[in-house]
Amino acid sequence: MTTKSQRPEVVHDYPDTSAYDPKTRRMMDTMIAAERRFLAERELEECECKDGMFPNPAASVTSRRGFMAGTAIAMATAGALPRLASAAAPPGAVEYAVPEDPTKVQGRPIAQDGGYGTRSQFETEVRWRFPTKTLESSWTMTPLDKSRGMVTPSGLHFERHHGGIPTIDPARHTLTVHGMAKRPKKYTMADLMRFPSVTRFHFIECSGNTFTEWKQAMMKTVQVTHGLTSTSEWTGVPLSTILSEVGIKDGAAWILAEGADAAVMTRSIPIDKCWSDAMLVYAQNGEALRPEQGYPLRLLLPGWEGNTHIKWLRRLEISDKPFMTREETSKYTDQVKIGLARQFTFTMEAKSVITFPSGEMKLPGPGFYEVTGIAWSGRGKIQRVEISTDGGKIWHLAALQGPVLPISHTRFRFPWKWDGTPAMLQSRCIDETGYVQPTIQDLVAARGVDGHPKFGSIYHNNGVQTWLINPDGSVVNGNHQA
Numbered sequence: 189m190t191t192k193s194q195r196p197e198v199v200h201d202y203p204d205t206s207a208y209d210p211k212t213r214r215m216m217d218t219m220i221a222a223e224r225r226f227l228a229e230r231e232l233e234e235c236e237c238k239d240g241m242f243p244n245p246a247a248s249v250t251s252r253r254g255f256m257a258g259t260a261i262a263m264a265t266a267g268a269l270p271r272l273a274s275a276a277a278p279p280g281a282v283e284y285a286v287p288e289d290p291t292k293v294q295g296r297p298i299a300q301d302g303g304y305g306t307r308s309q310f311e312t313e314v315r316w317r318f319p320t321k322t323l324e325s326s327w328t329m330t331p332l333d334k335s336r337g338m339v340t341p342s343g344l345h346f347e348r349h350h351g352g353i354p355t356i357d358p359a360r361h362t363l364t365v366h367g368m369a370k371r372p373k374k375y376t377m378a379d380l381m382r383f384p385s386v387t388r389f390h391f392i393e394c395s396g397n398t399f400t401e402w403k404q405a406m407m408k409t410v411q412v413t414h415g416l417t418s419t420s421e422w423t424g425v426p427l428s429t430i431l432s433e434v435g436i437k438d439g440a441a442w443i444l445a446e447g448a449d450a451a452v453m454t455r456s457i458p459i460d461k462c463w464s465d466a467m468l469v470y471a472q473n474g475e476a477l478r479p480e481q482g483y484p485l486r487l488l489l490p491g492w493e494g495n496t497h498i499k500w501l502r503r504l505e506i507s508d509k510p511f512m513t514r515e516e517t518s519k520y521t522d523q524v525k526i527g528l529a530r531q532f533t534f535t536m537e538a539k540s541v542i543t544f545p546s547g548e549m550k551l552p553g554p555g556f557y558e559v560t561g562i563a564w565s566g567r568g569k570i571q572r573v574e575i576s577t578d579g580g581k582i583w584h585l586a587a588l589q590g591p592v593l594p595i596s597h598t599r600f601r602f603p604w605k606w607d608g609t610p611a612m613l614q615s616r617c618i619d620e621t622g623y624v625q626p627t628i629q630d631l632v633a634a635r636g637v638d639g640h641p642k643f644g645s646i647y648h649n650n651g652v653q654t655w656l657i658n659p660d661g662s663v664v665n666g667n668h669q670a
């Protein structure tokens with residue numbers, strides 16, 4: 189019998205892609221190269237500054253020596269700050285001189301920042317762009333490894349763009365509601381803001397989140413495996429208010445939502461969803477929407493796949509049938525067997541992931557750690573989250589951080605004393621409908637992996653994520669090993 193401590197150390201390396209034909213390999217290899225660069229850059233920023241948990245120097249993926257030589261020269265030249273003196277301020281920050289003792293000198297004058305604040309120059313987390321061929325059609329991922337609480341800062345909310353980020357003057361933007369409407373109407377932003385508003389916390393998750401992990405443990409960090417989900421506070425008008433205003437003709441069953449970006453994004457939405465909890469939102473986390481999130485107007489469909497939350501919303505066309513747009517035929521369908529695909533799979537099922545400890549971190553030694561992460565469900569509230577440290581044999585109850593809101597990220601915490609032996613950390617959640625987050629093996633058994641030549645399948649992977657803890661404290665992606 190093999191005991192836990194006899195388990196060999198696991199070093200996660202990227203899958204060997206040489207078995208694939210060159211065309212098939214290209215996307216995988218590009219992704220892998222980009223995450224390698226990302227980790228190397230992060231190491232450059234953080235390697236000597238933080239002990240212990242972030243990141244894992246042993247898992248260095250490129251020439252650490254090369255980077256450190258450059259850093260040493262830069263520091264000697266600048267001759268001042270213990271952190272990277274040569275570095276420009278991180279995005280969203282302004283770099284200031286750091287006094288030896290902040291109690292002995294006056295601080296900065298107030299309101300010299302133009303009146304809109306910045307974050308600390310010592311904070312560096314950023315969204316990470318997925319390496320696609322064009323800069324306009326791509327996506328960025330939220331740094332969940334650094335996330336706290338349940339709200340995603342607006343500047344770190346994940347993005348998916350098909351034709352770049354449009355610049356739209358709200359004074360000229362309108363929403364046209366027509367088709368099977370008794371009183372078709374064009375609304376200005378001022379018109380929409382006069383209606384009674386509602387404010388709700390909701391996550392948005394891209395249905396492609398975690399698509400790399402169907403067949404093997406592929407990517408290293410939780411930002412890249414799970415970073416296509418974010419939670420914001422959204423404010424806007426219930427869509428039902430607008431539908432009542434225009435009046436719906438008998439037989440209406442679907443509404444086409446259209447964006448004003450260069451891709452003119454379109455999705456068909458069943459009218460029942462439009463009457464229930466759909467919103468036309470213009471505010472996010474207490475201020476106007478960010479341009480990347482649809483400024484000045486976005487369709488919000490709580491719990492449905494991110495692609496349906498049409499940004500820069502300019503048109504709603506009411507119909508008796510779906511419109512069969514590109515985004516619901518060739519994309520955003522789930523092939524289950526060769527020749528068969530599920531279409532209009534809107535709901536994001538319950539899912540959870542441990543964000544600490546997670547891939548590329550390193551625990552400094554045995555002892556106490558607070559395991560934490562997020563859970564969410566497109567069907568309502570998270571009812572419970574369970575943690576396993578042995579790959580799913582024994583499950584322990586985690587604590588949920590209140591308020592636990594429906595269709596929102598929910599933070600969970602679990603106190604853990606690590607004994608220094610190999611561990612397999614997993615979380616699984618149960619939502620208020622009783623649905624239990626499945627294992628990746630369960631999902632593969634149900635849908636197969638014939639739906640995509642590279643990854644096996646793409647959309648709606650809500651399987652349990654495994655992180656392996658090695659005896660040296662290094663944390664690696666352990667998908668498909670538990």
Ligand code: CO
Nearest residue numbers: 395493533534
């Ligand atoms: Co879907």
